[in-house]
Amino acid sequence: MTTRGRSGLAESLEPCRPMPPDKPNILKALLAVQSALGHVPTSAISQIARVLGVSDAQVSGVLSYYSDLRIQSAGRHLIRVCMGESCMANHGGRVLRTIQDHLRVSVGDHEPERRFTLEQMSCAGNCAVSPTVMVDEDLHGKVTPSDVPSLLEPYR
Amino acid sequence: MKTTRLYLSNDTSSLAAGAGRLADAWRERPEIQLIRTSSRGAFFLEPMVERDMPAGREAWFNVTSDDLPRIVGGIGGTPVTEIPFLEQQTRVIFANFGITEPLALDEYQMRGGLKGLAEARRLSPETIIEELRLSRLRGRGGAAFPVWKKWQVAQQTGAEQKYVVANADEGDAGTYCDRMIMEGDPFRLIEGMLICARAIGATRGYIYCRYEYPAAARAMKFAIQKALEAGLLDFDDYPFDLEVVVGAGSYVCGEETALLESLEGRRGVVLAKPPYPAESGLHGKPTIVSNVLTFAAIPNILANGGAWHASLGTEGSRGTMVLQIGGRVRQPGLVEVPFGLPLRDVLDRFGGGMAPGARFKAVQVGGPLGSLFPESQLDIPICYDAFAEAGAILGHGGIVVYDRETNMVELARHFMAFTADESCGKCTPCRVGSVRGREILERIQSGQGAAEDLMLLSDLGETMKTASLCALGGRAPYPVETAIKHFGEEFRQGVKFTRPA
Incomplete structure (x- = not known):
């Protein structure tokens, strides 16, 4: 971890330090760290545990449980292709395969230049305008395989 | 120059359908004033633009930026009351959708908002719960448990601190009505939660919102701030603290005990019941966990009376059901109707049949844990009893239609x-x-x-x-x-x- 990463970590943890009688909230702390650093490095587990007054194992347990907590930084842009039932019914699987081919990247991975990380999601709540592709916080609806290059183009 | 007020939805799905591009294109146009509303839920018509005409609102469908002169000229619009998809619905919980600005508290109030809360402030906790018993409202999250029973347990359990938790972890694929409520009518959720807090004597509330709904979390936080400034969160003798908590991607956190574990910051693991959260929930205190849609149904019940609510629907399923139609249909969108309509009618009258070129294979009702129905079983009425008898669930009202290409x-x-x-x-x-x-x-x-x-x-x-x-x-x-x-x-x-x- 860089010096900047370390100070970012300490700063993000400070508001999560438990004030008795409140009990420590591990998930809240991990989300705060992720929001500051972009991910929760496993090397930070001990420091998080110390600040919260819990065991390393408890922190690891929560970190590994939630799919939106990441232990590696994503690419500059995160693509999440919805695989909910409405998107599946509208053949979102074809969109996912097109993105994989277009970027030459598999699900859960990023390109060598780290522009995009590709993930699946189980529902974006955009079922009436499906299939859905989410890039960062932008939701794109009724996406067809041929839309893929122009959809990804603006994200640099 | 006279400016024309145009209404355009700011709902996440409307944006995905192109409303955001329209707003960008029209931002600098001096001849119009763009009001950003919630969505009517007729997503197949979006982006949809409305304006006031002498006889009421008219709408233009699937609008592109080139349509502006037509709209400003008042040419070719359809009266909103003549849109079959909307006209055949009974909008009770979704009555404000497409009409109001989501974060305008005065508009919410002008359309009947806060009447239920005013009534609740006047009544004793026992009387509020009695009104809910009369309403025969059942939880809309999936389990369909009678709401008043939960409230009565929490009310009668002695504790110095009690909690109200809105389950906004809408994880069932194919459902989005909770997201729409939080983005489009957030004060309705707050009002429902406040009525519950008043009935059981809770001092703190949480809205557990899934990570995938950033716009909903933002809208709720803003609405809570406005409610706080307006003094809505103060009861006579104590303040009510309300906070939005964002989850981190776990379907099972929609189960109430797992949700409470997650709210306390632990792994969202399901616990054996009893004890039920109404007796021992968050931090071991009496806690009402209900779905967003359930809380949103409550203001009307207090404002209009339990008997009014019980007059809608079927014997075991009172009130309206909010269905969300998706998949390979011509008209995907949100439908609110009294319980009892056959599934086939829902698909034909609202879904509008199959999408062009698609042929029906099966429909799934109730999310990823819901049963599949073939063509021969579509006459089942939308109500809890008929679905239970068929070994199926209504769940949170998700309806997804699959075509013949589905393996x-x-x-x-x-x-x-x-x-x-x-x-x-x-x-x-x-x-x-x-x-x-x-x-x-x-x-x-x-x-x-x-x-x-x-x-x-x-x-x-x-x-x-x-x-x-x-x-x-x-x-x-x-x-x-x-x-x-x-x-x-x-x-x-x-x-x-x-x-x-």
Whole structure:
């Protein structure tokens, strides 16, 4: 971890330090760290545990449980292709395969230049305008395989 | 120059349908004033632009930026009251949608908002709960438990601190009405939660919102701030603290005990019940956990009376059901109707039949744990009793239509893989059963199924249904079994039957 990463970590943890009688909230702390650093490095587990007054194992347990907590930084842009039932019914699987081919990247991975990380999601709540592709916080609806290059183009 | 007020939805799905591009294109146009509203839920017509005309609102459908002169000229609009998709609905919970600006508290109030809360402030906790008993409202999150019973338990359990928690972890794929409420009518959720707090004597509330809904979380935080400034969160003798908490991607956190574990910052693991959260929930205190839609149904009940609510719907299912139609239909969108309409009518009258070029294969009701219905079973009425009798669930009202191109073995595998991914791991039938189920379906999918695999899958399903701790493991077999029951040939093709010598 860089010096900047370390100070970012300490700063993000400070508001999560438990004030008795409140009990420590591990998930809240991990989300705060992720929001500051972009991910929760496993090397930070001990420091998080110390600040919260819990065991390393408890922190690891929560970190590994939630799919939106990441232990590696994503690419500059995160693509999440919805695989909910409405998107599946509208053949979102074809969109996912097109993105994989277009970027030459598999699900859960990023390109060598780290522009995009590709993930699946189980529902974006955009079922009436499906299939859905989410890039960062932008939701794109009724996406067809041929839309893929122009959809990804603006994200640099 | 006279400016024309135009209404355009700011809902996430409207933006995905192109409303955001329109707003960008029209931002600098001096001849119009753009008001950003919630969505009417007729997403197949979006982006939809409305304006006031002498006889009421008129709408223009699937608008592109070039349509502006027509709209400003008042040419070719359709009166909103003549849109069949909307005109045939009974909008009670979704009465404000498409009309108001979501974060304008005065508009909410002008359209009847806060009347229920005013009534609740006047009544005793017992009388509020009695009104809910009369309303016969059942929880809309999936389990359909009578709301008043939960409230009564929490009210009668003595504790110095009690909690109200809105379950906004809308994880069922195919559903989005909670997201729409939070983005489009956030004060309705706040009002419902305040009425509950008043009834049970709670001092703190949380809205547990899923990570995938950033716009909903933002709208709720803003609305809470406005409610606070307006003094709405103050009861006579104490203030009510309300906070939005964002989850981190776990389907099972929609189960109430797992949700409370997550709210306390731990792994979102399901706990055995009893104790029920109404007696011992968050931090061991009495806690009402209800779905967003359930809370949103409550203001009207207090404002209009429990008997009014009970007058809608069928014997065991009172009030309106909010259905969300998606998949391969012509008219996907949100539909609010009294309980009792047959599924076929929902698909024909509102869904508008199949999308161009698509042919019907099956419809799934109730999210990823819901059963599949073939063409021959579409006459089932939308109500809790008929669905329970058929071994199915209404769940949170998700309806997804699949076309003939859908491979049922792949779909069944998808459901089991979903459960395997999302299982919290607490109970063995779900943790291990879902993985074994997925493996069997993968074998069948690759044509390597053994003769006994379908039997094995059926036995496994029985075990999961009987012995799982929550509905994730307990309901996961249903979509798979209904797929096999109605489309068995597709599964048998993947099984190498051993023939007698």
